[in-house]
Structure formats: C-alpha cells, structure tokens
Amino acid sequence: KAGVTQTPRYLIKTRGQQVTLSCSPISGHRSVSWYQQTPGQGLQFLFEYFSETQRNKGNFPGRFSGRQFSNSRSEMNVSTLELGDSALYLCASSPVSTGGYGYTFGSGTRLTVV
Amino acid sequence: AQTVTQSQPEMSVQEAETVTLSCTYDTSENNYYLFWYKQPPSRQMILVIRQEAYKQQNATENRFSVNFQKAAKSFSLKISDSQLGDTAMYFCAFGGATNKLIFGTGTLLAVQP
Numbered sequence: 001k002a003g004v005t006q007t008p009r010y011l012i013k014t015r016g017q018q019v020t021l022s023c024s025p026i027s028g029h030r031s032v033s034w035y036q037q038t039p040g041q042g043l044q045f046l047f048e049y050f051s052e053t054q055r056n057k058g059n060f061p062g063r064f065s066g067r068q069f070s071n072s073r074s075e076m077n078v079s080t081l082e083l084g085d086s087a088l089y090l091c092a093s094s095p096v097s098t099g100g101y102g103y104t105f106g107s108g109t110r111l112t113v114v
Numbered sequence: 115a116q117t118v119t120q121s122q123p124e125m126s127v128q129e130a131e132t133v134t135l136s137c138t139y140d141t142s143e144n145n146y147y148l149f150w151y152k153q154p155p156s157r158q159m160i161l162v163i164r165q166e167a168y169k170q171q172n173a174t175e176n177r178f179s180v181n182f183q184k185a186a187k188s189f190s191l192k193i194s195d196s197q198l199g200d201t202a203m204y205f206c207a208f209g210g211a212t213n214k215l216i217f218g219t220g221t222l223l224a225v226q227p
Contacts, residue, residue: 033213058214084158090159100147102149108158
C-alpha cells in the first residue's frame, strides 16, 4: 500500500515568487492536513481538507492557501514568498476528520526561499 | 487553548538500555488523544504510539510504552532495549475533537553504541 507522497522533495524559490506543493494521500484517506516545520517555531498546523472542503485553518496569513481534489490529492500554494517561508512542509493523511486516528505523514517538501 | 510541553531538548542513552521521554500537556477537553511521533533524519514522521484519554490502561507497542497520568496531564514515553535505529527526534502531540494536532517542541534522542 503506497504511503503519502509529497512532491517535489526539494524546492528553491526567490522572494516574491509563488510555489505549489503537492500531496497524494494514502488510498482511501479523505483527510489531508498540512504542517510547516521550522527550527524556531516547530510544527505548526496550516490547514486540513476533508472531502474537498477546508475543515480547519491555522494561524497563517492569506498567502498560504490550499485545495483538495475529488481524488483526495491536495495542493498547497504560497504566494509572494518571504525568506521566513523557508521550511519543511509536511503533509499528513487520515481516513477521518477527527482527532483520534492519528496521521500518516509524507516525507515533506523542503522549501528554501532565497 | 491546548499546549504541549517537552522539557528535554536532547537525551542520550546507551544501546540496550531504557530511556524515558517526558511530555506534559494542558487542555480543558475531557475526550482527547495523545501521540508520540518519531522523526528520523529521513524527515518522515512516524507514529510510534497512541493513547486514548478515556482509557486508563497505558498503551504499549513492542519496546515502546507510555505512562499516562491524566490528572497530572503527563504522557511520558518509555523505550526499552534501545536500538541504534531509535535515534531520532521524538514529538509528543495532542489531538482533540478536530484533526488538528498540537505538537511539542521535540526531544532529540541519540542512542549510543
């Protein structure tokens, strides 16, 4: 059974550009959550999508957005990149949208903004 | 708001010995879940163990077990017979009614040969 797949693994962008990250969840999982991981702030919740609807949103500016498609694949977009957006972006999938099940994580996309 | 605190930034243990990682949390919810995740250098977060707050029995998964003290809001992870492959960052996490997990800052565990 394939795990959670994130692409690309590494990305280098320039300030002011925009970027799109992709996440394919485990087959049958309908919930996809995104986290930003940095040395200073740790793991911070960005948002969760379930059945193409945003269920929860973290405390990030509107430059961070996402969407989910009918096949449960999800994309995350960051516009007008800032140096502080450099981070490991982790995607996690779950079969349900309740807190008890736990996630299966992908290996992340390492974004570097220069 | 829920918070999760891991007070040990780094720990070291000899191979085959036992180590305990600490975690405390704060919440006003009565029904919730607690998790320990492992993040090796490969970056992928792996679920180690899960505890349901309404269960008094401590969860165990092979060499991994927890000491869940609900009244004290404490959730420590014990790793027995430590192996080199256990070297990783360990995160404690809280899950409530929603699918948003709150993570602690992590404990970097080094298993020494």
